Amino acid sequence: MSKNMVIGIVGAVIILMTVICVSVWKMNVAKGEIVLKNRYEAQFNVVETTLDKMRKDIMNQHKCTKEWADQFIAVVAKQAEGRSGLAGRAPEGANVEGAVAAVTATGGGTGFTFARESEALGIPQDLYMKLQNTISGNLAEFKRAQDMLTDVWRAHTDYCEDPWHNMSLLGMSYIEKVREKPEMISSGITKKAVETKVLSDDLL
Secondary structure, eight states: OOHHHHHHHHHHHHHHHHHHHHHHHHHHHHHHHHHHHHHHHHHHHHHHHHHHHHHHHHHHHHOOOHHHHHHHHHHHHHHHHTOOOOOSOOOTTOOHHHHHHHHHHTTSSSSOOHHHHHHHHTSOHHHHHHHHHHHHHHHHHHHHHHHHHHHHHHHHHHHHHOGGGOOGGGTOOGGGGOOOOOOOOOOHHHHHHHHHOOOOGGGO
16 A cells, blocks of 8 residues: 555545534534524423413412403512502402502502402402412512523523634524524513613602
8 A cells, every 4th residue: 555545545534534523513513502492482481381370370269260360460560569550451340459559558569458458359368368479479480480581592692693603614604593582571661661761760
């Protein structure tokens, strides 16, 4: 075997190994992006089911309508945020505005007068406290679900924008796979403050 043939074989082996290594690396990069993309898309379902669970927990405890459950969630959410006012229209027979007013009168979010709140909603005090604890826990879980969605989106974006994953020489352009930033579900007054860059007194 001539010297040139040996050099040719060695060179061919090196090229083949390089192609194989690059191909495996590109496959691993693609796999990593797929995993993050699927986590991102799946987290939307987690956020949705957390909201649905919140409503069902109230309905199971109080045997009420979906509309009433939604209004009660709104009341407790306002209490937790220390705000007055309630978006939407209350169902017949449920004085949710009165409940919010009672909370506002006692300091908005601290030192609740449970008797007044439960009376405003037309339910026993012990049931009100049970429902409030249920929704407070669900609201915390809902916030975690949205925070996780943001974290997964950030991780996927960082991955796709990594220069090593956008090497034109190797035909890689993952920056095109960056997803839109997810919209967070929050109150209208918070959305307005973010858009206008003006902090309303109602938020304080």
